[in-house]
Amino acid sequence: MGRVSTSVHIKFNEYTGLKKSEAYNSIRNYLSSKSTSRAKRLKANEKRGSKSLVLSLDDHEAVEDVFNGVNVKWCSHVSKREEHSNASSGSEERRYFTLSFHMKHREMIIESYLDHVLREGRKIEFKNRERKLYTNSESHGWSFKEGKWCSVPFHHPATFETLAMDPEKKEWIKKELVKFIKGKDYYKKVGKPWKRGYLLFGPPGTGKSTMISAMANFLEYDVYDLELTTVKDNSDLKRLLLDTKRKSIIVIEDIDCSLGVTGQKRKKEEEEDQEEEDEEGKKKKASEKAFYKERERSRVTLSGLLNAIDGLWSACSDEKIMAFTTNFVENLDPALIRRGRMDNHIEMGYCRFEAFKVLAKNYLEVETHELYGEIERLVEEIDMSPADVAENLMPKSDEEDAEVCLMRLVKSLEEERENLRTLAEEEVKKKAEWEARKIKKKKKKADQEEKKKKADLEVKEKAADQEERK
Numbered sequence: 001m002g003r004v005s006t007s008v009h010i011k012f013n014e015y016t017g018l019k020k021s022e023a024y025n026s027i028r029n030y031l032s033s034k035s036t037s038r039a040k041r042l043k044a045n046e047k048r049g050s051k052s053l054v055l056s057l058d059d060h061e062a063v064e065d066v067f068n069g070v071n072v073k074w075c076s077h078v079s080k081r082e083e084h085s086n087a088s089s090g091s092e093e094r095r096y097f098t099l100s101f102h103m104k105h106r107e108m109i110i111e112s113y114l115d116h117v118l119r120e121g122r123k124i125e126f127k128n129r130e131r132k133l134y135t136n137s138e139s140h141g142w143s144f145k146e147g148k149w150c151s152v153p154f155h156h157p158a159t160f161e162t163l164a165m166d167p168e169k170k171e172w173i174k175k176e177l178v179k180f181i182k183g184k185d186y187y188k189k190v191g192k193p194w195k196r197g198y199l200l201f202g203p204p205g206t207g208k209s210t211m212i213s214a215m216a217n218f219l220e221y222d223v224y225d226l227e228l229t230t231v232k233d234n235s236d237l238k239r240l241l242l243d244t245k246r247k248s249i250i251v252i253e254d255i256d257c258s259l260g261v262t263g264q265k266r267k268k269e270e271e272e273d274q275e276e277e278d279e280e281g282k283k284k285k286a287s288e289k290a291f292y293k294e295r296e297r298s299r300v301t302l303s304g305l306l307n308a309i310d311g312l313w314s315a316c317s318d319e320k321i322m323a324f325t326t327n328f329v330e331n332l333d334p335a336l337i338r339r340g341r342m343d344n345h346i347e348m349g350y351c352r353f354e355a356f357k358v359l360a361k362n363y364l365e366v367e368t369h370e371l372y373g374e375i376e377r378l379v380e381e382i383d384m385s386p387a388d389v390a391e392n393l394m395p396k397s398d399e400e401d402a403e404v405c406l407m408r409l410v411k412s413l414e415e416e417r418e419n420l421r422t423l424a425e426e427e428v429k430k431k432a433e434w435e436a437r438k439i440k441k442k443k444k445k446a447d448q449e450e451k452k453k454k455a456d457l458e459v460k461e462k463a464a465d466q467e468e469r470k
């Protein structure tokens with residue numbers, strides 16, 4: 001009796017009213033981590049949205065825990081639902097946990113231990129969840145039930161280990177990401193919303209999208225792939241962004257093609273370029289113009305986008321990364337990519353030797369080879385994207401070994417060099433022809449002027465002659 005009367009019990013119900021209790025969920029997760037090593041009876045569930053089987057404390061089972069040297073005891077209970085209780089509370093059974101401890105620790109348990117349990121439980125749930133790739137549905141298709149985003153499980157295999165790029169740059173990016181996820185207090189201290197913007201730029205096939213997947217896998221974040229062209233207007237964009245969860249990367253791919261963010265800059269360039277232009281240049285400009293015109297139809301404006309990512313609303317949700325990708329960084333409006341908005345500009349370049357070594361290790365499991373010297377010379381000279389290098393390195397059948405694949409890469413690099421040489425020669429030839437034509441035109445014009453001058457002079461002389469004769 002003495003022992004019982006000195007104990008305090010706290011009850012945590014599975015349901016609070018109609019809603020499933022988040023505290024109960026967190027406690028269950030916390031206890032499952034303790035139970036796997038301590039409890040005698042466990043139950044295994046396949047839970048939706050979780051990546052593996054979830055083990056938890058079985059009904060009517062107890063487990064002990066120690067916190068700051070204090071022993072506590074958790075029990076899981078289940079009782080039949082009473083007749084008059086609310087039918088919509090989910091199931092026939094009522095589940096709850098009880099926490100028991102000595103009353104002299106009441107303050108410490110309530111103030112520190114419970115916080116600790118809830119925090120750890122949430123962490124475990126976050127770790128166990130199946131990560132998702134979201135994409136926005138058309139604005140008119142939004143419904144209360146389906147939401148604004150549709151999702152599929154995110155299983156992209158890219159990691160920083162498989163990403164081919166300069167190792168130092170890679171390490172620096174990883175370090176920065178770690179600093180970001182641990183930076184809650186820092187961001188609060190400096191008065192900035194806890195978010196970070198990345199601009200990834202570079203030619204096609206250099207790993208911009210792969211880098212985003214690697215980041216998401218590294219941070220264990222969800223990914224929101226935002227398709228701006230299907231967003232009706234600025235306020236829908238705002239709503240979409242508000243509907244994203246924390247610990248996620250929001251991606252806008254090919255930002256230069258998504259809305260008229262390059263409009264003003266292009267107009268200026270067009271004016272400047274107008275004078276010196278040959279036929280081919282004119283054709284290219286016309287097709288580019290048509291492309292930009294099509295793109296500018298998007299009703300999301302630059303200022304709308306800036307507002308959504310950077311205005312007051314953006315502060316409503318913490319712990320998010322915003323990533324833009326583009327092939328033409330020089331065409332983007334400076335307002336969009338200024339530091340503070342896009343804090344980090346990462347250039348994804350052509351495949352150089354360091355990046356090649358990563359690819360060779362991943363695709364062929366070789367770290368060195370006699371062809372490496374030649375390949376080093378070639379990749380430092382020729383611009384080839386990691387996607388093309390990877391394609392050459394991938395064995396196409398079981399008979400192909402590392403040497404065959406490396407040889408194929410060397411051949412392909414040499415071909416590329418040859419192509420570039422002929423292209424450059426053609427270019428020089430074309431330029432020379434164009435110059436010659438220009439000189440010819442000038443000469444013709446000068447000749448004509450000369451002729452005209454001569455004719456005028458003759459007429460004048462004739463007139464003077466006649467005058468004299470008269």
Ligand SMILES: Nc1ncnc2c1ncn2[C@@H]1O[C@H](COP(=O)(O)OP(=O)(O)OP(=O)(O)O)[C@@H](O)[C@H]1O
Nearest residue numbers: 162163164203204205206207208209210386387390
């Ligand atoms: N740096 C890299 N490291 C490893 N693999 C790469 C890298 N770059 C490209 N690849 C390979 O090439 C494929 C295409 O790359 P990815 O889609 O990331 O290019 P991108 O830069 O996003 O191109 P785009 O500008 O066309 O969108 C990837 O599936 C990946 O296998």
Ligand SMILES: [Mg+2]
Nearest residue numbers: 208209253325
């Ligand atoms: Mg891409």
